[in-house]
Amino acid sequence: MDNLGAVFLAEVVGTAVLVLLGCGVVANVALTKTKGSGGGFLMVTFGWGLAVYAGVIVSSNSGAHLNPAVTIGLITSGATEFGSGVPVTVVTTLAYIAAQMLGAIIGASAVWLAYKQHFDQEPEAANKLGVFSTGPAIRSYGWNLVTEVIGTFVLVFVIIGFGRAGEAGGLAALGALPVALLVIVIGTSLGGPTGYAINPARDLGPRIAHFFLPIKGKGSSDWAYSWVPVLGPLIGGAIAGFAAPVLMPILG
Template identity: 85%
Template sequence: MDNLGVVFLSEVVGTALLVLLGCGVVANVALTRTKGFNGGFLMVTFGWGLAVYAGVIVAYNSGAHLNPAVTLGLVASGATEFGSGVPVNALSVFTYIGAQMLGAILGATFVWLAYKQHFDEEPSPASKLGVFSTGPAIRSYGWNLVTEIIGTFVLVFVVLAFGGGRQGEAGGLAALGALPVALLVIVIGTSLGGPTGYAINPARDLGPRIAHFLLPIKGKGGSDWAYSWVPVVGPVIGGVLAGWASIVLLPVLT
């Protein structure tokens, strides 16, 4: 298997594990009769952080982007190489993002299988959708977009500060290290996650939302496509802005 094939498989498996464990903790908190029912937002935040930890460990060979915002942030920073010696070009960017989307859909599907009986018994369509995708506490598309931009900017900027992606080297979440990136995701969630549920990753939200739309989930209701663009566009903007900012700021700050 060539380097690009290794990267594709790495990102699929890593992102699938990320979404399986991340959306899994939401299912445990949100669905009726689970052991973790009503565990609270802090449980969800720590669960997502540790889900990222697991995904980064598994996908280390590809640089563990696991997130189109990280991939695009690296491109914006001027990186010339991703993980496994893969050069930055249109094909490699498409490979990373395609693998992340596929992995996210697969991970969400496994969550549904793991919690099938609980999905069947859950009376609230909103709780079922909340397992798969984010939604705002106060719906205001413009301000929700701002929140996602800021949260993703913090994620990608810190990753670049540790990883050297701004200097054209291979980078991604793996360059920061599994434990530090887990802690970073936790602190973003606890500090900035309240307004929108902090997607900070287009694949994490759109992939599971597509799975929610396609899967035969009993009484699932709609997939809230009216909001779906916010957790895609916001993280993309935040990631690209972080990449550009790293060119100017990180040589001075680090």
């Protein structure tokens, strides 16, 4: 428990960097008069992947979860430690999730500061909210939930696979790069229906920031949808954690 403070800080900083760069690329694409305006979904997807890379790099002390779904997935997989010798307990689990939420709010707030003039000149409230949080292309809460469960299952299942490969001197030796590429491929393949939150903190933290920040003409924070990118990733991460110890030995 002596390392919990350092681990908490690492999760805050890593998640803040992740959200700053991830929501930042959305702002660059979606807001009026930016240099990246109209860059498209592929630019956003690559930006989020590299944002994950940067966040993981600066938070290795905590194990670089940066995502409550990853934390829950590790617990259901049978992990006994999170990072730097911090044991898995109710207190440490709540500390990890609190750090991820705090970092996400900080990162999202920094995006607003960086793009303040562009937020002021953006006429569409939906574009402003889209910088902060995800929304479905076709609103169907049940099917949107299914999409988030599937996407997060892939994320957490493969991350656990990277850990096993690292123990054998395999892919995980490359560090953060495989996770970044994984996020990119999830975005390009499964991101179309919902915008692929695959991380409760990534969506809920910035949505809270959108609600509280004095953003000109911001409109609704769409709380009616907000439970989907929280519950879906938590379910997907938990299922992946249960499945990994059973399937990974069989798969190699």
